[in-house]
Amino acid sequence: MAGARITLDTDAEGRRRLRLSGDWKLMALAPQYGRLAAELAAHAGDAGLAWDVSRIETLDSVGAMMLWRAWGRRLPMQLVSRPDLATIFERISGRQKKHEAGPAPRSPLEWVIIVGRLALSFWRHAVDMTALIGQLVLDFVHILRQPRNMPWRETSANLFKSGVRAMPVTALVGFLIGIVLSYLSALQLKTFGADIFIVNILGMGIIRELGPVLVAVLVAGRSGSAMTAQLGVMRVTEEIDALATMGVSRSLRLVLPKVAALAVAMPLLVLWTSSIALVGGMVSAQIQLDISYGFFIDTLPKVVPVANLWIALAKGITFGMLVALVASHFGLRVRPNTESLSSNTTASVVTSITIVILVDAVFAIATRKIGMPI
């Protein structure tokens, strides 16, 4: 492939002539585009110059567009050309330059628009979320009247995926957190000689607070993101529309099983994770403070009133439903493109975790008089 060449010479009558030759096509032009464009621009202003393009071997629309721009969007006065090249220039000239402004121009009050858009999008989220919850309540009433419409199969599948499958990871994290918490507390308690209070600290801390929040964060990251992505892809591939066409309610068939499954699975996971975390703490306490397993297990019910367990289970149910609701809400908002899928999945996980922590604070205030050891 011969590269594009520009040569300047003077013909017999003393007129200056610019000769273009070689391949004026994209693949040949691209490596030396900057140099050629500058050279053409340098000659562009010269009105007395004759252009000879008849030696060009191949010309495509990129090469033609380059010349066209150098000529100031019209054919030069003195041009030596060939018929086959002329058609290419014709194709380009057919399209007059209308400076199609890009997407909307920037307004000086951009920040007002941004703030307003944020407020509106927050409002829209709140409205959609309320509508989703309302729809679920209606579905629930419908199920109570006609129990055979309950999507048992989907619920059970979700229960397995987000409950049973989550057991190993929650156990591992719970056990390690139990050990770390117990080890750090033991170091402090030893200096005061208050060794036996390790049971109080671990019992109250893990059962009432840490267990439910830890599980909620893990499940939001694990199952919440999966739910959003699943619904999102179903939206992209129009599966949700297909369901609607067959008269199947998407909230009943897709959202309700997820909410129901997490509402059941989460309290159980909380129970499981808290137990494992306590075992971790117990092991660490035995090694660090020489507190026997028997003593630990014997003391635990005495220092942690059973009400704490009920609070933990209530938190589990609430958090589970919240994670599933938020995940479904964002999943159903996915628009059919990859960018929207990824941003909604991120938003789903971040929102779930934030809401869980907010609601946990509400729980802490609402139950401040319940379950405290006297």
Next chain:
Amino acid sequence: MSPAIEVANLSTRFGDYWVHRDLNLSVQRGEILALVGGSGSGKTTLLRQMIGLLHPTQGEIRLFGEPLFDGNVERERNLRRRFGMLFQYGALFSAFNVFQNIAFPLRELRTLDEDLIHELVMLKLAMVELLPRHAWLMPAELSGGMVKRVALARALAMEPELLLLDEPTAGLDPDRSESFVRLIRMLGEQLGLTVVLVTHDLDTLAALASRVAVLAEQRILALGTVDDIMKVDHPFIRNFFCCDRAQRALQNRICGECP
């Protein structure tokens, strides 16, 4: 000049199943070749092998006389820039708008300035008969016919010499499909493209193809103009070309040509 595509002794195996055995095909420059064949006969597989998305089990494919795979990354990349592919479902980047989709391959060169890219994109849009305002739409907002046009504009962005089309008219209504075929033929003539298309649609085939390659029994069963092919006596070809529907499509072509 070496042919645009040369397939020599190509064999492809999926598991225990041989899709192609000792297949030979040569696509001349400037022709429009249609690949037809029954479902599962390996048309799309062959197309994907031609552009290097799939490796053949045996045999070799040469584009413009050069092998597709030889380990020289720079040369392979330059070779890839000499052809454009129109995927069956467009394969537009859904996170980009139409403008960015078409500009993408040009921007990848990293030498052209934004102003030139803007003009080239608008030129390509005009070539596929779309309006400048369509440039700011997202792929999700386009109709099926527009998706194909934008995908065609993107395939043409790099000024390819060879254009490969996978089911160019599948999913378009007859009216749209006819105007899309007209567009492809017009662009093919204007730009001097070599076109290879895979199609099921006889109207498309009759309107576009200068030669037809019939893929069956793991090889190229017949190769020639539509009229040559119809003379071949083989059950598949009889079924494909000689039912009423096919006759009607081919009749239309003849009538269309003699007003």
